[in-house]
Amino acid sequence: xxxxxxxxxxxxxxxxxxxxxxxxxxxxxxxxxxxxxxxxxxxxxxxxxxxxxxxxxxxxxxxxxxxxxxxxxxxxxxxxxxxxxxxxxxxxxxxxxxxxxxxxxxxxxxxxxxxxxxxxxxxxxxxxxxxxxxxxxxxxxxxxxxxxxxxxxxxxxx
Numbered sequence: 001x002x003x004x005x006x007x008x009x010x011x012x013x014x015x016x017x018x019x020x021x022x023x024x025x026x027x028x029x030x031x032x033x034x035x036x037x038x039x040x041x042x043x044x045x046x047x048x049x050x051x052x053x054x055x056x057x058x059x060x061x062x063x064x065x066x067x068x069x070x071x072x073x074x075x076x077x078x079x080x081x082x083x084x085x086x087x088x089x090x091x092x093x094x095x096x097x098x099x100x101x102x103x104x105x106x107x108x109x110x111x112x113x114x115x116x117x118x119x120x121x122x123x124x125x126x127x128x129x130x131x132x133x134x135x136x137x138x139x140x141x142x143x144x145x146x147x148x149x150x151x152x153x154x155x156x157x158x
Contacts, residue, residue: 001029004067006095007076008036008087010048013108013144014076020150021074021106024158032070036087037061049081058086068097073131074104075122078141082114084122092125099130104157106137108144 003025009015018033025031038058041048067073077088084092084107105122109115115138123134137157143149 001025001071002069003029003031003072003074004034004070005031005074005076006034006036006067006091007074008038008078008085008091009076009108010041010078010085011141013139013141014078014106016144017106017108017139017150018074018076020147021076021104021154024151024154025072025074029071034063036063036091038085038087041087048085058090060087060090063091065091065095066097067095067101070097070101072102072104073098074106075126076106076108077118077122079107079109079115079118082117084118088122092122096129098126101131102133102135103131104135104137106139108139108141110141112138112140 005018005022007014007018022031022033038060040058077084105119107115107118119136135157137153
């Protein structure tokens with residue numbers, strides 16, 4: 001099985017979760033991790049949250065948008081103002097090749113407010129692109145460093 005993990009991580013929490021997910025998926029095959037890098041990101045949390053809430057797209061560094069060669073595609077983002085980070089919004093809008101694909105959606109969050117809304121928004125976009133069989137999980141930012149905890153959550157997803 002060939003899997004892709006597409007993720008954005010501003011502070012490193014989502015990256016840590018993506019790394020544990022990659023380890024788990026490598027037991028069943030090949031994994032490509034695609035980290036999104038924003039080119040127009042503000043250092044102000046308030047401005048970042050405002051852009052995320054408004055579903056603004058970011059300029060991102062060049063990356064593979066064709067997901068047709070993967071059996072499973074995972075998307076991970078921090079929750080910013082009830083929404084995915086702008087870099088993820090850009091990727092979701094531009095990616096293709098998802099027809100009939102299984103998808104895992106995950107987010108890292110602080111307070112927990114908006115985590116369901118964030119994932120539902122992502123799922124709606126990906127459904128329109130033909131993705132199916134959605135699974136999801138959430139990791140609070142303070143638990144992203146705990147590999148055992150993240151692994152235990154993943155066991156519930158698989």
